[in-house]
């Protein structure tokens with residue numbers, strides 16, 4: 001079998017130079033946060049302009065947190081998103097109604113039954129797992145217990161939550177996820193990415209891929 005390549009999304013892009021740097025280091029996807037309380041939030045016109053600069057074969061992901069359907073439609077009318085990321089308490093019916101591919105974020109707590117969540121969100125392209133924080137819906141820079149992930153689901157999982165260049169190789173070797181998603185771990189300030197941190201993160205991901213393939 002081919003050596004697996006863990007897909008990488010760099011989330012919370014707000015500036016064209018950060019988008020270019022993310023693509024240059026090999027990100028498979030970039031994320032735009034349409035959640036106004038976030039320090040990484042972007043407006044519709046800003047995101048549309050950023051997407052124009054996106055190279056082929058790199059996906060644009062739109063992140064929403066319990067947005068109203070008309071707010072999501074307004075974004076979709078102007079921003080060419082490839083994938084929707086639902087990071088709140090959206091029910092499956094809402095996730096499915098836009099005719100776009102989507103992923104559902106699950107905030108991990110010890111009592112979560114991930115098999116049941118995967119069965120509930122029929123049609124999802126994957127489950128994005130993030131740390132649970134009672135006060136913030138995501139982007140907290142916190143990790144969760146990776147041991148809560150059933151190995152059977154690994155190929156459906158996009159691992160997130162407190163990842164950075166120091167821990168992502170171990171995360172990949174242990175969880176063997178389809179992809180990883182990072183925001184705070186590659187920033188120098190909220191919403192401002194650091195090219196060096198993005199490059200080290202990508203190197204660490206490839207290191208994790210070698211470890212998961214048993215090549216070290």
Ligand SMILES: O=C(O)c1ccccc1N[C@@H]1O[C@H](COP(=O)(O)O)[C@@H](O)[C@H]1O
Nearest residue numbers: 011038138139141160161162182183184
């Ligand atoms: O980035 C944000 O501000 C954000 C706000 C609300 C929900 C999710 C958000 N980001 C997502 O959070 C995870 C983990 O981020 P971090 O690497 O721990 O900083 C990631 O999936 C982002 O897409």
